[in-house]
Structure formats: C-alpha cells, structure tokens
Amino acid sequence: MxxxxxxxxxxxxxxxxxxxxxxxxxxxxxxxxxxxxxxxxxxxxxxxxxxxxxxxxxxxxxxxxxxxxxxxxxxxxxxxxxxxxxxxxxxxxxxxxxxxxxxxxxxxxxxxxxxxxxxxxxxxxxxxxxxxxxxxxxxxxxxxxxxxxxYDGGSNWSVYTNQPTAQFYRVTTDNHFPYRIYGGQQDNSAIRILHRSSGRYITEDDWESTAGGESAHIAVESNNEVVYGSSYLGFLMRIDHRSEEVRNINVWPWTPVGHGVEDMKYRFQWNFPVFISPHDDNKLYVASNHLHVSNNGGESWEVISPDLTRNDSAKLVSSGGPITQDNTGVEYYCTIFAAAESPYEKDLIWSGSDDGLIYVTKNGGTDWEDVTPKDMPEWMMINSIDIDPFNKGGAYFAGTKYKSGDDHPYLYKTTNYGKSWTQITSGIPDDNFTRVVRADPNKKGLLYAGTERGMYISFNDGNTWVPFQLNLPMVPVTDLVIKDNNLIAATQGRSFWIIDDLTVLHQLTDEIANSEFYLYTPKTSYLMDGGHAAISLTKGENHPNGVMLYTYFKEKPDSSQKVSLTIRDADGNTIRLFSKDAKEKKDKWTVKDSTRLFVWDMRYPDPLKIKGMYFFWVMQNGPTAIPGEYEAILKVDDDSISTKFEIIIDPRVQATQEDLQAQFDLLIETRDKLTVVHETINDIRSVRKQIKEVNLKMDEEEFETIVKTGKSIDSVMTVIENEFYQTKNKSEQDMLNYPIKLNNKLGHLSALANMGYNRPTDQMYALKDEVFNEIDAYLKQWNTLVKNEISEFNQMVKDANIDAVSLPKKKK
Incomplete structure (x- = not known):
C-alpha cells in the first residue's frame, strides 16, 4: 500500500x-x-x-x-x-x-x-x-x-445494535446444543451466538463475547467452553467460559504495531489461521509464515514447517509511504492465509499463502511438499482450503487476486494430494471473485461457493455452478461452514445467515425433478422449546420449531385437485390432516409454490374451543408429539407418496421416554375431557335456545306445564353450565373478581403439566382425578337430564301440536 x-x-x-x-x-x-x-x-x-x-x-x-x-x-x-x-x-x-x-x-x-x-x-x-x-x-x-x-446535530444518536450489519471474516461452530456460531466482526468483538433459541427470535440474550478480536479465526475445544481466538499483530488468547479465565498465548509475545513486517520474528497476517486438530483435541495450530503447534493450550509452541510462503524480500517492507506508514497486520504479506488438517486422514495438513503457494504434509509437518498448481496465476491469495469428504487426497481451495485488479473467480480441486489440479469455475461470472468453497460431507459432489457477490452451488463437484442466492442479501460471502445439515454463511455487512435444512439438496435427483409431485424425507427434528415468529428487522430469525416438510410439485395443483398432507403415528393413527378444505384454520394448507416448506408444529389437535370465553392461564393447544417415528403422506387426488421421519428429545432434557409418555397421556386426557365439557356447554346453550324458541310460541296459561318444565330444565342446565365455566367473565381480568370454574381448572392443570418435559407430579394426578370426578358428576346429571326431563319435554311439545310457525299474540 x-x-x-x-x-x-x-x-x-x-x-x-x-x-x-x-x-x-x-x-x-x-x-x-x-x-x-x-x-x-x-x-x-x-x-x-x-x-x-x-x-x-x-x-x-x-x-x-x-x-x-x-x-x-x-x-x-x-x-x-x-x-x-x-x-x-x-x-x-x-x-x-x-x-x-x-x-x-x-x-x-x-x-x-x-x-x-x-x-x-x-x-x-x-x-x-x-x-x-x-x-x-x-x-x-x-x-x-x-x-x-x-436529530439534534450530533449530541445524541440512535443505536446500531438494531441492525444486522456485522462484517464477519470467518465462521466456525461448536458441538454445544444448540450449537453456537463463532466469528470475529470488523471493529467489534469476536462473538459466539446460539444458532437457535428457546424464544421466538435470536436476540442479544443469545450472544456473548468470546476469545479473539475483530479479525479472529476461532477454534473451540470439544468441551465447547474453552475457546481460542486470534486478532491482528499475532495476538492470540484462550478463554474458559466456565470460569471466565482469560490467558494470552501469543506465539511470540511482542507487538509489532507501527513496525513493518520485516521486523517481525514470525509474520502473522491480520486474519491468520487458528484451528484444532480433528484427531487430537489437545493439538492447537496457528499459522504465521510457518505452521506452529501447541500441545498444552498455548503454554509453549513448536514450529513444524519451514517458511511456507515465497518470502519475497521486496514484499517484506513497511506498508505505506512516502507520506504515511500504516502497519496493522492487514498489510503484512508472505503469510499463511489458510490451513486445514484433514478430518479423514491424520497428520495430513494443507496450507495456502497469501502470495500464492499451496503446501501439503502427510506426516504432521515433518516433510512438506509444494503442490501449487502450475497453471495458476502467481501471487494468488489462497483464501480458504477444504478437504474432500469422499476422496483420500482430495481437497479444494478458493483464491483471489482482486488486490491486483483481477476479479476473476479461482476455485481448484485435486484428487491426488495436489499432484494435479483442476480449475472449477464454470458458471461463475468472470468478474465475481471467489472467497470460499466448501464440500458437503453428506452428498458427494455437492459444493458451495461464496463470492464477492453472493452464493453459488454445484451438484457435480464443481464442473458447473449455478446461483444459490435465494433470499440472501447480495453481499460478499467471506466464509462458509456446514453443521448438522445447516449451511452458515459469514458475510461482510449482513452478519450471519443460515440455511436450516440441506437434506432437501441431499435427496434431490433427476427422478424427483421429473416426478409430478414429491415429499422429501424431513431431517430429524428436536422436541424443544422456542420457535419461529414473524420476520423482525431488529432480531435474528429463529429456527422453525417443528418438523420441516418440503413438498415439490412439477406444476402447481389447480383448484379442482384435492391435495392433502397427513401426519400419522407409528401405529398408523392419523394425528393431523392438512388441506385447503380443512374445517379448522390451523389445519388449512394450500400449495402456493412448486417447492414449499410446511412446518408441522408437532402438536395434536386442540381441544374444542368456545368463542368468547375468558380464562386465566390455560392450555388450549393440543399436546406435542413425543419422541419416536412418524409418517407423513402427501396425497394428490388418488395418488400419494409417504415418508417416515423421527422426532427426538432435546439432549439437555433429563426425562425418560416413559416420563414423556406419561406427560403426553395426561395432556391427552385433559384435552379430551375439556373437549367433552365444551361440547356439553354448546349442547346446553343449544337446548336453552330451542326451549326458549318453543316457549315463545306458547301461551303460558294454556301450556303452563310445558312452560314450567322448560324453565325447570333451563335452571338445571344453568347450574351445570355455571359449574363448567364462569359465565360472569366478560373481559380479560374478570376472573380476578369471579372465581374460575371447572374448565379453567382443567385448562390450568394442563398448562402446568405442559411446562417443560417432565413426568407429571403426583399432585397433578390427584388434582386431575378430583376435577375429573366433579366434571363426571355434572356430566351424569346432564345425561340424566337429557334422558329424562328433556325427552319428556319433547314428548309434551309433540303432544301439544305446537305450530312450527306462529304469529305473536296481539295485545287486547
């Protein structure tokens, strides 16, 4: 510079x-x-x-x-x-x-x-x-x-925490549940953030600072709490989040700030690699112009490579001049910019430098071989290296030369430890330089590339690429990582973005593409709290809470076709049926696009609800399905396709399958009982209305017995209804004035039993029995009333030959 x-x-x-x-x-x-x-x-x-x-x-x-x-x-x-x-x-x-x-x-x-x-x-x-x-x-x-x-000329300002404008250099993850995403953000702290939360959004409550600084590469031990992070000028730190202990572990603890790179003992780039061996959790690597390794958490370091750069003295001078010098580490050249150890072959390590050299060692650093592609332009910055999950000796790398005014994409692959390389950029525009390439470990030949202008995907190991932008903002994609069938993108200017389910891409075939319709097998779904809410401009979008079902239609079904999606349990019992003709709003489902995501919230049908009722803290949803195997069936007219899927419990939950079954059984019982109560209330109100309509047609003196019988029935029904529901409640907090009744007691018991994932307490069962007994007593009274008094009333009305239509009596 x-x-x-x-x-x-x-x-x-x-x-x-x-x-x-x-x-x-x-x-x-x-x-x-x-x-x-x-x-x-x-x-x-x-x-x-x-x-x-x-x-x-x-x-x-x-x-x-x-x-x-x-x-x-x-x-x-x-x-x-x-x-x-x-x-x-x-x-x-x-x-x-x-x-x-x-x-x-x-x-x-x-x-x-x-x-x-x-x-x-x-x-x-x-x-x-x-x-x-x-x-x-x-x-x-x-x-x-x-x-x-x-709004006052600079004295006071709005906040910047309400906008996803972070510029991330790199991205990595841990094995925590839910897994956390790590990255260093330009001129801000390095952070770790849950990829999904127990709330409705991803918020600042789900973030925390972690090791490293703004330009950090981050590595996480398998315990998920000891984190190593870098920053510019060779800074390296270790933090144990359990105790909040922090330690500096610089390879060489001297800061070269203001000095040119020629004064450094080791040349560390602004964004120098830090990673842990996938074969040994105690082996920590960092890269300068050499590769360094520590087996004791940074207590000491060993150099395990020669200089793996061009070491060109013409490039090893102070940056800036002739007026102003500027040495922050960004300008340091002849450094290792990308490195990785194969998770499939122990001691196989690749390195790539910012001055265009690729090296490989097969014995943990004892011997290194320069395997730089012969036809690759010189002075390429190797920005990322990824190991081929399916071929021994296979690897991919992304390079850039935009600093030299060359915006061409440069992606390469090898299948023989670098003896030969193939450039794989067909389909990526010539003026869209590439920053990162990653191979999907679950689908051979499936590659993802991040470029200066968005995302690309290849289904044939890089032979051809097509845009994969979807709803991702058109910004530079600086890094990618694949975790639990999710794809996480680090961007410059729009923070982190995730594709929550790559399994659809894993299943995609020409046969599926040519079929009239298809139902993809959902990935394994977790039974856990949290979920997806309406898109917010100031909060992160949470992972959907439920089973993610993707459907494909070659052509959108027309209005005459009957399309439905049925969920069944392992015994073949129907849990829910979704279609455009469903009676319940929650069960309505319409196909709008050729490929459509439908999220089943894992819930069974709700209890019967009555409009206009006011409650205090009740559960009016159906219970959630318990862990196990289920089946989804997509039906179009007389044709159908089915697939099995699995629900598993949040691994942090300590409840057993038997505990969860007991909780489910109680919630189903209370749901069904509440439905019976509400059906009875509806029946009472219907009978009352009919009796009233009949009585209005009769002269009280002429039909005194019938009228009195009707009123007697109504008085008994009123008692039953008032015991089932507090009919005086006419607003949200009336129940503070008028005591709740049986349906509210039952609904509240369900709400309490539904908290968390636990076996119901003994006292919950005791209260259930008590409330059920009270309800059953009134149901018995109601059934007796229907069998006797209401039946007799009907006969009396028939015998009286009451007109179906009559004019009201005129006053004399």
Whole structure:
C-alpha cells in the first residue's frame, strides 16, 4: 500500500467536466508530495471550499475564493490520522462556518475549521455522513458499527445494535446444543451466538463475547467452553467460559504495531489461521509464515514447517509511504492465509499463502511438499482450503487476486494430494471473485461457493455452478461452514445467515425433478422449546420449531385437485390432516409454490374451543408429539407418496421416554375431557335456545306445564353450565373478581403439566382425578337430564301440536 505520489492533486471544473483547473498548485496549498484529499464545498457559499490534505505539511485548508488561494486552518492530527482510511469532510447544509470531519472520532467545527469539538457517537471509525438539506440537525453517520441517526446535530444518536450489519471474516461452530456460531466482526468483538433459541427470535440474550478480536479465526475445544481466538499483530488468547479465565498465548509475545513486517520474528497476517486438530483435541495450530503447534493450550509452541510462503524480500517492507506508514497486520504479506488438517486422514495438513503457494504434509509437518498448481496465476491469495469428504487426497481451495485488479473467480480441486489440479469455475461470472468453497460431507459432489457477490452451488463437484442466492442479501460471502445439515454463511455487512435444512439438496435427483409431485424425507427434528415468529428487522430469525416438510410439485395443483398432507403415528393413527378444505384454520394448507416448506408444529389437535370465553392461564393447544417415528403422506387426488421421519428429545432434557409418555397421556386426557365439557356447554346453550324458541310460541296459561318444565330444565342446565365455566367473565381480568370454574381448572392443570418435559407430579394426578370426578358428576346429571326431563319435554311439545310457525299474540 502507498500513500501519495504522482497523480495526486486537486482539480475543479466549471463546465461539467469538459475542462479542469488545477487547484493544488495555488497559493497556500501544501507543497511537495500529496496523498488523499478530502474536499467539500459549502452549499450556502460555493466560493468556500475545504480540503483535508495528506502531506508532510498537511492539515485542513480553506479557500474563500473557489480555490484560488488557500489557508491552513489546523494541522490537528486527530482529523487526518490514517488518512487513506478516513479523510472525510462535509460542509453543513445550514451554516457556512460549520463543517464535519470523520475519523476515529466524529468532529465538528463552528468557526470555519479553526477549532473542533469531538462528539460522542455509539461507535468509532467513521466513514460516511449525510446531513439533511432542510434540517442540519438531522444527520446519519456510517461507521464500523453500522449506521446511526441524530436529530439534534450530533449530541445524541440512535443505536446500531438494531441492525444486522456485522462484517464477519470467518465462521466456525461448536458441538454445544444448540450449537453456537463463532466469528470475529470488523471493529467489534469476536462473538459466539446460539444458532437457535428457546424464544421466538435470536436476540442479544443469545450472544456473548468470546476469545479473539475483530479479525479472529476461532477454534473451540470439544468441551465447547474453552475457546481460542486470534486478532491482528499475532495476538492470540484462550478463554474458559466456565470460569471466565482469560490467558494470552501469543506465539511470540511482542507487538509489532507501527513496525513493518520485516521486523517481525514470525509474520502473522491480520486474519491468520487458528484451528484444532480433528484427531487430537489437545493439538492447537496457528499459522504465521510457518505452521506452529501447541500441545498444552498455548503454554509453549513448536514450529513444524519451514517458511511456507515465497518470502519475497521486496514484499517484506513497511506498508505505506512516502507520506504515511500504516502497519496493522492487514498489510503484512508472505503469510499463511489458510490451513486445514484433514478430518479423514491424520497428520495430513494443507496450507495456502497469501502470495500464492499451496503446501501439503502427510506426516504432521515433518516433510512438506509444494503442490501449487502450475497453471495458476502467481501471487494468488489462497483464501480458504477444504478437504474432500469422499476422496483420500482430495481437497479444494478458493483464491483471489482482486488486490491486483483481477476479479476473476479461482476455485481448484485435486484428487491426488495436489499432484494435479483442476480449475472449477464454470458458471461463475468472470468478474465475481471467489472467497470460499466448501464440500458437503453428506452428498458427494455437492459444493458451495461464496463470492464477492453472493452464493453459488454445484451438484457435480464443481464442473458447473449455478446461483444459490435465494433470499440472501447480495453481499460478499467471506466464509462458509456446514453443521448438522445447516449451511452458515459469514458475510461482510449482513452478519450471519443460515440455511436450516440441506437434506432437501441431499435427496434431490433427476427422478424427483421429473416426478409430478414429491415429499422429501424431513431431517430429524428436536422436541424443544422456542420457535419461529414473524420476520423482525431488529432480531435474528429463529429456527422453525417443528418438523420441516418440503413438498415439490412439477406444476402447481389447480383448484379442482384435492391435495392433502397427513401426519400419522407409528401405529398408523392419523394425528393431523392438512388441506385447503380443512374445517379448522390451523389445519388449512394450500400449495402456493412448486417447492414449499410446511412446518408441522408437532402438536395434536386442540381441544374444542368456545368463542368468547375468558380464562386465566390455560392450555388450549393440543399436546406435542413425543419422541419416536412418524409418517407423513402427501396425497394428490388418488395418488400419494409417504415418508417416515423421527422426532427426538432435546439432549439437555433429563426425562425418560416413559416420563414423556406419561406427560403426553395426561395432556391427552385433559384435552379430551375439556373437549367433552365444551361440547356439553354448546349442547346446553343449544337446548336453552330451542326451549326458549318453543316457549315463545306458547301461551303460558294454556301450556303452563310445558312452560314450567322448560324453565325447570333451563335452571338445571344453568347450574351445570355455571359449574363448567364462569359465565360472569366478560373481559380479560374478570376472573380476578369471579372465581374460575371447572374448565379453567382443567385448562390450568394442563398448562402446568405442559411446562417443560417432565413426568407429571403426583399432585397433578390427584388434582386431575378430583376435577375429573366433579366434571363426571355434572356430566351424569346432564345425561340424566337429557334422558329424562328433556325427552319428556319433547314428548309434551309433540303432544301439544305446537305450530312450527306462529304469529305473536296481539295485545287486547
């Protein structure tokens, strides 16, 4: 990287760019070599121009005559440090003496640039600003944390934690349940985050800081709590999340900040690899220009390779100049940029450097072989290496040359330990450089590639690629990892994204594609808390809670076709049937797309509900299915296809299968009993309505016995109904005034028994028996009433020959 030199100057045009006038040679402008120049013109006075100039005698300069002469306003280095990275200046839209300068901090001047005041913002490293033309108090600032808004000229700002704008360099996972995703985010901490939660969203409650810094590669021990993370300048740390103990374990504990790479004992890149052997949890690797290994958690280190880079002295110099030096580690060259040990062959390790060399060792570092592709352009940055899961000696790598102005994609594969290589980029545009390639361990030949502009997929081991963007924002994909049949993408600017189920791709065949319709076998589903809610702009989208059923239709079924999806238990009993003609709203299912995801929430049908009832804390859902084998059947008219699937329990749950069966049995019993109660209430209300309609047709004196019998029946029904449900409840909190009745007691018992995954307590069974006995007593009374009094009432009405239609009696 260089700062300044020939061609760096300031010009202006008065004719739309047809001709240009040089301004940087005018009176007062700094002489000598110039670098980057930030410039702004006051919208209130076009003769007033400011220039933030990188130069040995640089600073903030102002012209009040359109650039004819200049005056130094300040040489404050806080406005112009790391000039190439900042040098942003903006004229205010309502005050010609006010300007805004962006750097690490945000600065304002109200005296034309003579003095500046620093304003606190939610984040540092500022790069862009917008000031409303009609209201200069309304500002949007862009920084390494995202974007924030101010309505009072910069004194107060909105937050940046409400936007998924993280820039992740790499991604890895652990074996925790639910597994966690790890990554270092640009100018923010390294974090780990649950890939699914027990709530409705992924929120900040599911995140925590972890080892490393913004540029971290991260490695996690098999205990899921000891984490190693890197950062720039060779920084390396170990954190034990169980005790929150932190330890620095730099390979060489000297910081070269401000020094050129030539002063480093070992050359560590900004984003240097860190990984644990898949064969030995105690073996930790890190890469500089050498590969280092520790067998004691970083207590000591051993170099197990020669220099695996070109070690070109022309590249091993301080970055920057001739004006400004800038050495943060990003600019260090001739380093190992990617490395991996094969999980399938012990001691087989690959390395790739940022100056275009591929090495391999088959004996844990004792001997190394340069296997760089002969026809690969020189000075390629090897950005990722992945091991072929199906071929011994197979590997893939992604390279980039965009830093040399070459945006071509470069993906390669070998099947013979690097003796020969094949370039595999057909289908990826020539101007879309590649950052990462990963092989799916569960489907031979299935590859995923992350590029500067989105995602690609190959079903034939890289022979051809097609876009795989779906709903992923069109941003750089910096890294990919496959975990539990999920695909996780690290992006620059849109945080982490996940495809929750790759098993559909694993099953995909030409036969399926040519079939009229198909039901894919769902992946194994967990019985656990949490679930999917409506998309939020400020929260992460959670994993669906249920069985993910994918259907495929060659053509969308027309309205005349009968399409249904049935769920059955292991004994063939129907649990749910979903179709467009279903009576219950929850059971309605319509095919809208050729490939459609349907998530069965694992629930059995709900108890019967009565509109307008008010309860205190009841369960009105059907119970969830217990772990076991189930069957799904997709039917189109008279044709059908079925598949088996499995539900398993959250591995953190300690309940046995017998415990879960007992819980399910209790919830089914209470659901069914509640349905009977509500059916009875509906029957009572129907009978009451009919008796009332009959009585209205009769003269009370003429048919005194019938009328009295009807009223007597109604009084008994009222008692039963009022014991089943608190009929005085007319609003959400009326039950605090009027005691709850049997259906609420039953529903509340279900709610309590449904908490967690446990065998019901003895007292739950006791209360169930008590409530059931009370309900049964009133049901017996109701059945007697139906059999006797209501039957007699019907006969009396028949004998009286009451007209079906009659006019109301007129008053005399």
């Amino acid at each position: 260089s700062s300044g030199g020939e061609g760096s100057a300031l010009y202006k045009s008065k004719d739309g760019g047809d001709t240009w006038e040089l301004l940087s040679d005018k009176e007062g402008f700094p002489k000598g070599i110039l670098g980057i120049i930030g410039v702004t013109v006051s919208p209130l006075n076009s003769h007033r121009v400011w220039a933030l100039v990188e130069s040995e005698k640089g600073g903030l300069f102002r012209s009040d005559n359109g650039g004819t002469t200049w005056k130094l306003m300040t040489d404050d280095r806080s406005l112009r440090q790391r000039a190439w990275y900042y040098s942003r200046i903006y004229a205010d839209t309502e005050d010609e003496d006010k300007i805004h300068v962006l750097n690490v901090r945000y600065h304002q001047s109200i005296d034309g640039g003579k003095t500046f005041k620093k304003y606190a913002t939610p984040h540092g490293d500022h790069h862009d600003l917008w000031i409303a033309p009609e209201d200069a108090n309304r500002i949007i600032i862009g920084d390494d944390g995202g974007a924030q808004v101010s």
